[in-house]
Amino acid sequence: MISQSLLNIVMLVEIALLALGVGVFFAHGVWLFFEEKRLSRLTKSARDSVARLITRGHINVEEMQVLQLLPNDVQVLAFLEISRNVSGSQKERLRFVARQIGVVDRARKLCESKRWARRLRGTRILSRLDVADPVVLQLLADPHPAVRAQAAEWAASQPSAPVISAMLTLLADPATQARFAVQNALLRMGGIVARPLAEFLESQSGRAAEAGLRVAESLAEPSFGPPALRLSRADDIGVRVAAAKLLGAVADAAAAQRLMELVGDDESRVRAAAAQSLGRMQHWQAGSTLAERLRDPTWRVRREAGLALRALGAPGALFLRRTPKSDDRFAADMAQQVLDLPTAAAG
Amino acid sequence: MNDILAAVVNQVLIRGQFVVLLYFLGVNGWYLILLISSLLELRRHMVLITDESRHLLLSSTLSPTISILAPAYNEEATIETSLRALLALQYPSLEVIVISDGSKDRTISVLTEKFDLVPVKTIYERRIKTKPVRSLYRSSTYSALVVVDKENGGKADALNVGLGFARGELVCAMDADTLIEADGLQRMVRPFLYGTNVVATGGTIRVVNGSEVKLGRVFKTAVPTNLLAGVQVVEYLRAFLFGRLGWNRLGGNIIISGAFGLFQREAVVNAGGYLHDTVGEDMELVLRLKRLSYEQGGPGKIAFVPDPVAWTEVPESANVLGRQRDRWHRGLADVLWRHRKMLFNPRYGVTGLFVFPYYAFVELLSPVIEAIGLVSLALGLAFGVVDWEFAGLFYLTAYGLGTALTAFTLILEDLSFHRYETFRDRALLFCWALVENLGYRQITVYWRLRGLWKFLRGRKDWGAMERKGFRPVTAS
Numbered sequence: 146m147i148s149q150s151l152l153n154i155v156m157l158v159e160i161a162l163l164a165l166g167v168g169v170f171f172a173h174g175v176w177l178f179f180e181e182k183r184l185s186r187l188t189k190s191a192r193d194s195v196a197r198l199i200t201r202g203h204i205n206v207e208e209m210q211v212l213q214l215l216p217n218d219v220q221v222l223a224f225l226e227i228s229r230n231v232s233g234s235q236k237e238r239l240r241f242v243a244r245q246i247g248v249v250d251r252a253r254k255l256c257e258s259k260r261w262a263r264r265l266r267g268t269r270i271l272s273r274l275d276v277a278d279p280v281v282l283q284l285l286a287d288p289h290p291a292v293r294a295q296a297a298e299w300a301a302s303q304p305s306a307p308v309i310s311a312m313l314t315l316l317a318d319p320a321t322q323a324r325f326a327v328q329n330a331l332l333r334m335g336g337i338v339a340r341p342l343a344e345f346l347e348s349q350s351g352r353a354a355e356a357g358l359r360v361a362e363s364l365a366e367p368s369f370g371p372p373a374l375r376l377s378r379a380d381d382i383g384v385r386v387a388a389a390k391l392l393g394a395v396a397d398a399a400a401a402q403r404l405m406e407l408v409g410d411d412e413s414r415v416r417a418a419a420a421q422s423l424g425r426m427q428h429w430q431a432g433s434t435l436a437e438r439l440r441d442p443t444w445r446v447r448r449e450a451g452l453a454l455r456a457l458g459a460p461g462a463l464f465l466r467r468t469p470k471s472d473d474r475f476a477a478d479m480a481q482q483v484l485d486l487p488t489a490a491a492g
Numbered sequence: 493m494n495d496i497l498a499a500v501v502n503q504v505l506i507r508g509q510f511v512v513l514l515y516f517l518g519v520n521g522w523y524l525i526l527l528i529s530s531l532l533e534l535r536r537h538m539v540l541i542t543d544e545s546r547h548l549l550l551s552s553t554l555s556p557t558i559s560i561l562a563p564a565y566n567e568e569a570t571i572e573t574s575l576r577a578l579l580a581l582q583y584p585s586l587e588v589i590v591i592s593d594g595s596k597d598r599t600i601s602v603l604t605e606k607f608d609l610v611p612v613k614t615i616y617e618r619r620i621k622t623k624p625v626r627s628l629y630r631s632s633t634y635s636a637l638v639v640v641d642k643e644n645g646g647k648a649d650a651l652n653v654g655l656g657f658a659r660g661e662l663v664c665a666m667d668a669d670t671l672i673e674a675d676g677l678q679r680m681v682r683p684f685l686y687g688t689n690v691v692a693t694g695g696t697i698r699v700v701n702g703s704e705v706k707l708g709r710v711f712k713t714a715v716p717t718n719l720l721a722g723v724q725v726v727e728y729l730r731a732f733l734f735g736r737l738g739w740n741r742l743g744g745n746i747i748i749s750g751a752f753g754l755f756q757r758e759a760v761v762n763a764g765g766y767l768h769d770t771v772g773e774d775m776e777l778v779l780r781l782k783r784l785s786y787e788q789g790g791p792g793k794i795a796f797v798p799d800p801v802a803w804t805e806v807p808e809s810a811n812v813l814g815r816q817r818d819r820w821h822r823g824l825a826d827v828l829w830r831h832r833k834m835l836f837n838p839r840y841g842v843t844g845l846f847v848f849p850y851y852a853f854v855e856l857l858s859p860v861i862e863a864i865g866l867v868s869l870a871l872g873l874a875f876g877v878v879d880w881e882f883a884g885l886f887y888l889t890a891y892g893l894g895t896a897l898t899a900f901t902l903i904l905e906d907l908s909f910h911r912y913e914t915f916r917d918r919a920l921l922f923c924w925a926l927v928e929n930l931g932y933r934q935i936t937v938y939w940r941l942r943g944l945w946k947f948l949r950g951r952k953d954w955g956a957m958e959r960k961g962f963r964p965v966t967a968s
Contacts, residue, residue, distance in 0.1 A: 159892030166899025262539040322686035329552045444617040478615045485612035487632040
């Protein structure tokens with residue numbers, strides 16, 4: 146039999162653990178209650194101070210000193226909250242105040258920490274305040290992907306040539322997180338990245354090209370035409386698909402001509418993307434080509450061809466109305482479904 | 493005769509008690525490892541999400557399209573509210589596919605009337621064999637809404653039909669009564685954007701009983717006063733916050749709740765979709781995706797998001813709960829049996845060497861061991877082999893560590909999301925954590941044993957589920 150003394154020892158350990166757990170649980174509850182009250186009171190005071198400092202015509206030194214006396218976490222919280230709602234000159238003043246009371250310096254120090262969590266925190270603060278600081282630019286090459294991604298977010302509001310150049314290099318980043326953040330940041334930078342991105346695409350292939358093409362598609366600048374045409378002949382299927390979509394966004398004569406060729410590509414994903422793009426650019430001359438694609442062996446291509454015909458307006462509708470009488474049941478059914486779609490669902 | 497029986501019981505107790513106690517300590521010891529693992533994972537997660545600009549990043553045009561698959565069976569009373577809540581989810585590129593699984597009530601009529609549905613030619617990409625689709629509708633008002641009316645074939649069949657209509661890169665499978673947090677999809681999609689090799693993500697499901705619900709969203713959280721629902725709050729917290737989160741760090745999640753999960757559409761379709769002939773179709777699909785990733789390559793990571801993203805109503809009646817637990821355990825046994833080839837097979841890496849054995853020997857067999865322990869103790873008392881003091885001590889020792897671990901789970905919740913804020917909620921949670929071991933746990937042992945028995949007899953029925961309905965917001 147198990148000795149009772151052994152059970153007693155195990156039991157005592159368990160009771161101690163349980164008591165510790167319950168004690169921490171309730172003590173944390175009490176602490177949380179008072180901490181939230183404290184934070185709420187102090188943050189309100191900090192928020193009011195910061196708001197007054199950035200909205201008044203002059204900087205009140207006394208107000209700044211009061212703000213400086215508040216705990217660091219409260220200061221940061223107030224600045225981050227307000228940073229979401231201000232821009233232009235008010236943001237400029239917000240940065241000035243943040244610098245004066247030491248928030249920016251502390252964030253910079255965090256960015257130089259050996260621990261990634263601290264670097265992330267520092268980068269987040271500087272990103273929110275849109276502080277142009279070279280220390281963040283260096284973090285675009287940080288070993289941790291979350292920090293690189295955050296630095297990319299910061300870069301969105303710093304569209305200078307070296308920043309854009311560093312960002313474009315990161316389009317080939319092996320970490321999805323960083324790549325996604327870079328794509329998003331480039332998009333937010335807007336038209337200013339069009340030229341460097343077009344030049345970048347001229348020399349790229351593979352993952353970097355695909356990521357760049359997706360950004361270019363959303364920016365839809367005419368200068369992307371030549372690289373899109375080049376990349377539409379790439380071996381990589383993902384790149385060809387992205388190039389076909391970009392050609393639809395560029396929507397010039399050369400793009401239309403290339404898309405008509407891509408509708409006959411060996412890969413169904415490329416054919417579908419090309420059909421979609423022809424619909425997007427409402428290239429009515431593609432009507433008969435798209436009508437032929439209604440007989441494509443792949444469902445996705447038939448569907449995109451049908452939707453593209455509908456997007457063409459009257460010329461496409463004519464093809465669609467003829468198809469239900471076709472001897473090809475798949476084409477006939479697809480045409481009928483597309484014709485049945487209410488306008489809201491046909492986009 | 494009684495002497496002989498007493499001697500036998502004595503021998504069984506002498507030999508068995510060590511096994512039972514060691515099993516309890518072993519299992520709880522493993523839970524302790526999971527707890528530490530989940531604590532580290534939660535810490536990392538909180539660092540990543542604190543002050544992140546999720547809205548900025550995830551409202552991007554580059555975010556993948558998500559198709560929500562919402563199976564519905566006789567949901568005329570709730571479908572409008574549920575669907576409006578789904579259409580209002582905060583996500584930039586969303587498609588909602590409602591699949592009426594042969595509803596016999598006015599589900600389709602209500603949808604047609606409230607969402608301006610028009611019938612369209614019924615064709616779809618049928619890569620998975622399903623029951624026939626009767627009709628297809630699109631909305632004149634909501635471009636992202638697709639409604640499918642099909643013959644009854646069960647949830648798995650409905651989801652498979654939904655896969656045929658979905659156009660998103662990701663599909664979200666859910667239950668009709670799941671309430672999703674407004675930004676739940678933004679949180680769930682994060683692992684797909686941030687990680688390579690992710691094939692599916694699951695989120696934390698919380699118990700909605702006791703909380704106030706308004707327009708398909710949880711308005712105010714509260715711990716239920718009903719015993720069964722209350723104990724399940726504790727169970728869910730433990731299962732999600734330290735069970736799945738702990739495994740997440742150890743690289744071996746194989747369960748995503750059927751109530752809310754996000755999958756790569758192509759991977760699911762290529763794997764053949766959901767299986768019809770199992771009651772554990774959610775776990776089966778996840779394990780199959782995992783297995784195929786080892787066998788054929790391709791994405792295979794099952795990520796877990798600890799943020800509370802969805803809420804579900806749990807049974808408050810013992811009969812319904814019993815049927816649910818019986819079905820869950822049958823499902824577990826069935827899935828593990830189907831994929832038994834993975835057990836201790838190094839080809840399947842961490843999953844084959846650690847996760848699968850854990851589910852087989854801990855999750856599946858725990859009711860058997862626990863039942864042996866409880867019956868032996870009762871017999872020992874009956875035949876005077878053990879005294880009451882020893883029996884009580886043995887019982888408390890066996891369940892004590894589990895209770896302590898539950899208390900630490902409550903701390904995890906409190907340190908991270910603390911959705912239960914009031915002192916009343918804390919006291920109730922603690923109370924349910926203690927009560928859990930005084931009868932509730934033993935009843936679940938019986939239900940799970942019943943499930944195991946039914947599995948051995950080849951039963952595959954679901955059993956009727958009843959819902960009490962959400963608690964509406966009270967006027968204040």
